[in-house]
Amino acid sequence: MKIPFNKPYMTGKELWNISQAHHAGQLSGDGPFTKKCHEWFEKQLGCRKALLTHSCTGALEMAAILVGIKPGDEVIMPSYTFVSTANAFVLRGAVPVFVDIRGDTLNLDETKIEAAITDRTTAIVVVHYAGIGCEMDTVMAIAERHGLLVIEDAAQGLMSTYKGRPLGTIGHLGTLSFHETKNITSGEGGALLINDERFVDRAEIIREKGTNRSRFFRGQVDKYTWVDIGSSYLPGEIIAAFLIAQLEDAGDITRRRLSLWQQYSDNLKDLEQQGAVRRPMISAECEHNAHMYYLLLPDMKARTRLIEKLKELEIYTVFHYIPLHSSPAGLQYCRTSGSMATTDRISDCLVRLPLYADMTLQNVDYICSEICKLLGS
Numbered sequence: 001m002k003i004p005f006n007k008p009y010m011t012g013k014e015l016w017n018i019s020q021a022h023h024a025g026q027l028s029g030d031g032p033f034t035k036k037c038h039e040w041f042e043k044q045l046g047c048r049k050a051l052l053t054h055s056c057t058g059a060l061e062m063a064a065i066l067v068g069i070k071p072g073d074e075v076i077m078p079s080y081t082f083v084s085t086a087n088a089f090v091l092r093g094a095v096p097v098f099v100d101i102r103g104d105t106l107n108l109d110e111t112k113i114e115a116a117i118t119d120r121t122t123a124i125v126v127v128h129y130a131g132i133g134c135e136m137d138t139v140m141a142i143a144e145r146h147g148l149l150v151i152e153d154a155a156q157g158l159m160s161t162y163k164g165r166p167l168g169t170i171g172h173l174g175t176l177s178f179h180e181t182k183n184i185t186s187g188e189g190g191a192l193l194i195n196d197e198r199f200v201d202r203a204e205i206i207r208e209k210g211t212n213r214s215r216f217f218r219g220q221v222d223k224y225t226w227v228d229i230g231s232s233y234l235p236g237e238i239i240a241a242f243l244i245a246q247l248e249d250a251g252d253i254t255r256r257r258l259s260l261w262q263q264y265s266d267n268l269k270d271l272e273q274q275g276a277v278r279r280p281m282i283s284a285e286c287e288h289n290a291h292m293y294y295l296l297l298p299d300m301k302a303r304t305r306l307i308e309k310l311k312e313l314e315i316y317t318v319f320h321y322i323p324l325h326s327s328p329a330g331l332q333y334c335r336t337s338g339s340m341a342t343t344d345r346i347s348d349c350l351v352r353l354p355l356y357a358d359m360t361l362q363n364v365d366y367i368c369s370e371i372c373k374l375l376g377s
């Protein structure tokens, strides 16, 4: 039985929405479907303001401009993340300073943040890996003590919470991704969540090529013009029309994923007790969105062997991430603070198993039984 690693889920309402946008004849951004998406975020997540972007990468770039990054500023973040977390800040001339991750949640180790702070530090970027929340109370307290801003890269975290608060709404700014590989998708897509009132007006301007176009359309100014730096960060209406169909079914999509995730967890419990693998850990403060099911193998050799053996069975799995601190651009533009031992170890040992909303529990049972045959004692 061939099982892909990921398959984008369709709710069935996407094409109807797109036909409505087509019929209305407004295809550029910020039309009725974009407004519907904004309202969904503001109501469901409770952020002060949400703005759709063409990607989470775009939202991170906007965040870097908004927090006022200047050349030479330092931004603390994990090395164990996707490139855009760092790249968005490097584009503004900042130096990402990598801090190691925790061995349990694979999130930024909050106990190591303070040692990385210098008089050039301006912000902390946390990444909620696998949709599992970072220790946000501690991170926010450190930021407040040192006068730093906090950006949550919640690309994987829509529909997850930390102490009941949606991920992306706790820091000053948060970013979401709707890339095809994420739980809720529009192919490419993202959003910037603005939780601090100070950033609302400027965010609209940066997103609209540095113009006050949004204010003009609300009748707040009588002509629109170039007022600040910016770029084109907004998606067209076709993307928003697709996305709102998915957002409206976000609860259902998350429930489907959670039941698959739980099935993996139950089926692989014995293997963990035998010491062959370690399963993901969810801290008590967090409710997660089942973005990812991963296993940690004892070492890289065991991990590579498992991926290859499963591939022979046409079960497709992937590993994650080449740490940014050892990538060519990371070596050139970034520095580390302290040891990266956990980041290096996790990067060698982690394998992501197939997980998509219309997978069946039988698919999961089959994958787990093959894994148990390969690794069980």
Ligand SMILES: *Cc1c(COP(=O)(O)O)cnc(C)c1O
Pocket (backbone or CB within 6 Å): 054, 055, 056, 057, 058, 081, 082, 084, 085, 127, 153, 155, 156, 176, 177, 178, 179, 188, 189, 190
């Ligand atoms: C997917 C992802 C991104 C990038 O999202 P895009 O929408 O593809 O730009 C950034 N950060 C993390 C942690 C991600 O998982």
